[in-house]
């Protein structure tokens with residue numbers, strides 16, 4: 001049985017940590033000495049689940065700017081709470097719709113320069129010529145690292161696309177006269193803390209879909225959303241509200257006309273359709289985890 005099949009069968013142990021991620025992690029570690037700060041890109045819909053503990057540990061000594069990307073897909077009230085949460089932790093944090101926020105470029109450059117001012121002062125004191133600040137953009141796959149760099153540089157310098165594992169090697173990009181940013185491949189970690197974290201990451205499109213049991217991911221994502229946003233999905237699919245998560249999925253199949261030959265709901269296709277609609281924000285703006293009070 002190959003690794004992919006094995007993962008699919010063991011739906012209680014989702015993981016995706018192929019050799020290229022470990023290689024990227026090692027290369028990032030080696031590059032850290034050339035870097036003044038980390039721009040850690042997380043998903044605004046799951047600001048803790050999308051934090052990579054391996055990267056956190058590895059980059060702990062560097063100044064850090066957290067970007068809560070895809071804020072256009074997240075619940076705005078929850079994003080406010082998360083911004084407050086990071087402020088309380090005294091961590092610099094900006095939420096952004098990286099595709100549309102016109103003010104993001106300026107905000108991100110300003111925050112980066114503030115975070116690296118001490119190292120620039122040190123260089124000046126040593127009589128060295130000032131140079132652009134150097135940031136490493138790091139985070140999980142498909143979260144928006146390359147898009148962020150393109151947004152700041154104002155051109156398509158980094159390859160970005162809607163699937164995980166697009167960036168394959170480290171690449172310095174002269175994003176602004178004052179800021180160089182290294183694009184890096186998305187990196188996960190060998191074992192997720194819990195099933196909920198794994199499901200959220202899978203639902204967000206962080207893990208290759210071919211590795212997933214989409215039915216389990218969709219059913220559990222429905223459960224998480226119903227917990228937090230009560231009757232939103234019921235309304236979308238014309239449900240009464242007392243259905244199980246699987247019955248909601250069945251209703252979604254009927255509503256989207258995804259039926260098998262005999263007329264029964266095609267759960268496989270409905271699961272994928274549900275996940276695609278969720279990822280694109282077609283079902284509404286959801287944040288799947290809230291900060292603890």
Ligand SMILES: Nc1nc2c(ncn2[C@@H]2O[C@H](COP(=O)(O)OP(=O)(O)OP(=O)(O)O)[C@@H](O)[C@H]2O)c(=O)[nH]1
Pocket residue numbers: 069070071072073096097098099140141142143144145146147148159160161162163164165166167168184185186187
């Ligand atoms: N809606 C929305 N989509 C975004 C945002 N930022 C990035 N995307 C989309 O997310 C997808 C992934 O973006 P990338 O920039 O390639 O992500 P990445 O982190 O570089 O991914 P890897 O290189 O695979 O690790 C693309 O389809 C982007 O258009 C955002 O703020 N909002």
Ligand SMILES: [Mg+2]
Pocket residue numbers: 145146147159160166167183184185186
């Ligand atoms: Mg990329």
